[in-house]
Amino acid sequence: MMRWRRRVDRPITDEDLCAFADGQLPPQRAARVARHLRSHPEDADRVHAWWHQEADLRRAVGHVPDESPVRILPPTRARRGGAAPRRGVRSAACAALLVLTVVAVRHWPQAERDDAPSFAVTALEAYRQSGPAEAHNGVALEFAALDLEPVERRRIPLDGGEIAEHRYRRDDGTRVALYTAPAVAGANDGLLRVFQRDDVRAVAWTAADMRYALVGKASASELTRLAVELRHNLIASPSTIAEAPRVESPRIESPPVETPAVGPRAAGTSESLP
Amino acid sequence: MGFKQHVCDEIPHLRRYARALCRNAADADDLVQDCIERALRKRHLWRRRGRLRSWLFRMLYRIHLNHRSSARARRESVRSDAGLSLSAGPSHDAHARCGDVLAAVDALPPKQRAALLLMTLEAPSYREAARILDVNIGTLRSRLSRAREAVRRRCEGEGTEGERVLRRVK
Numbered sequence: 001m002m003r004w005r006r007r008v009d010r011p012i013t014d015e016d017l018c019a020f021a022d023g024q025l026p027p028q029r030a031a032r033v034a035r036h037l038r039s040h041p042e043d044a045d046r047v048h049a050w051w052h053q054e055a056d057l058r059r060a061v062g063h064v065p066d067e068s069p070v071r072i073l074p075p076t077r078a079r080r081g082g083a084a085p086r087r088g089v090r091s092a093a094c095a096a097l098l099v100l101t102v103v104a105v106r107h108w109p110q111a112e113r114d115d116a117p118s119f120a121v122t123a124l125e126a127y128r129q130s131g132p133a134e135a136h137n138g139v140a141l142e143f144a145a146l147d148l149e150p151v152e153r154r155r156i157p158l159d160g161g162e163i164a165e166h167r168y169r170r171d172d173g174t175r176v177a178l179y180t181a182p183a184v185a186g187a188n189d190g191l192l193r194v195f196q197r198d199d200v201r202a203v204a205w206t207a208a209d210m211r212y213a214l215v216g217k218a219s220a221s222e223l224t225r226l227a228v229e230l231r232h233n234l235i236a237s238p239s240t241i242a243e244a245p246r247v248e249s250p251r252i253e254s255p256p257v258e259t260p261a262v263g264p265r266a267a268g269t270s271e272s273l274p
Numbered sequence: 275m276g277f278k279q280h281v282c283d284e285i286p287h288l289r290r291y292a293r294a295l296c297r298n299a300a301d302a303d304d305l306v307q308d309c310i311e312r313a314l315r316k317r318h319l320w321r322r323r324g325r326l327r328s329w330l331f332r333m334l335y336r337i338h339l340n341h342r343s344s345a346r347a348r349r350e351s352v353r354s355d356a357g358l359s360l361s362a363g364p365s366h367d368a369h370a371r372c373g374d375v376l377a378a379v380d381a382l383p384p385k386q387r388a389a390l391l392l393m394t395l396e397a398p399s400y401r402e403a404a405r406i407l408d409v410n411i412g413t414l415r416s417r418l419s420r421a422r423e424a425v426r427r428r429c430e431g432e433g434t435e436g437e438r439v440l441r442r443v444k
Binding site: 013014015017018019021022024046049050053054056057058059060061062063221224225228 | 279282283293294371372373378379391415422423429
């Protein structure tokens, strides 16, 4: 009894005020702190200042930008237990990739565009310009256990090359498209990059000497989830990306390389906590 | 697929905390990537007790500490984007206020900074936060109170922590 009374009566500290601000005090202790704050306005001012500062901090850094690349390895590679490459090795690999990219400029006209951002821009433009399904030129790739009903496949001429478009319809009736094109050997960084233009988003990555971009009017997290699953399926069956018959398709003028049109979320629109 | 999807769902929260911790977008993305890779590799250790997010945050913070130790050992300078950056400010005063708070948080010792950012961004329970940061609850409370007071004093121009003693209010 005495020990309990001592615990309740012990002096109020800054840590108690902090815990009160976080809502982490037991009810009886919180009630005592509240009584203290009513009779000590200078301490109440401090607690209010902490709340205001943290509201400002959340307003400043509480959003999550969409354009950051996140590399997600497929589970098969993860299960092999390979350790993440050391940062020094990764830096050397990036330097080697840069050299390969510079060398490749002489051999691939679009090499300066051979990175995920510019390919995503091209894919977004192709998605915007695609109209109703034309004469079937092949069925889009099928992916088992994915919410993707194949609609059509076509090849789209691009300055100096071509990209393949695979169009799908989802269960909710929305449309997504997967764009593929050869990549420069060695440009397999595996990074998933998210871009947005108006209400259309694209998730782009490079793997197995191919560039991919999944485009649709879905949320970034949903499109990223679908891209992760697609990537897993494509790695499991790389031969599924086959040549499609050459067709007459509207020519897509490759847009100038531009900064991915992703802006930060407006203030006050950070994700809500559960 | 369920586990991987749940892990993917946590990426925005992990990225947000990583960016705040690292003060550098590239390092933050490396950190999140390392965390996801390890989580997929160590999924057999996930006991389904508590929240998956707490498990991932604990992993992320440990990797962050390992990176910092390795960087110090290699005497690498920390890449910086000149501290945390603002997303947007609705008004000049609010923008300036946010800038003051960010500068004050940037100036905190790393462990206090990590504790304050975790509580601000994710609002976990003290027990959960202590587990993520691998400290006891008493240590967490101490770090939070010191951090908040330091930020408050800096924003209100009251001087540094060394000039004042943590006082007992009653």
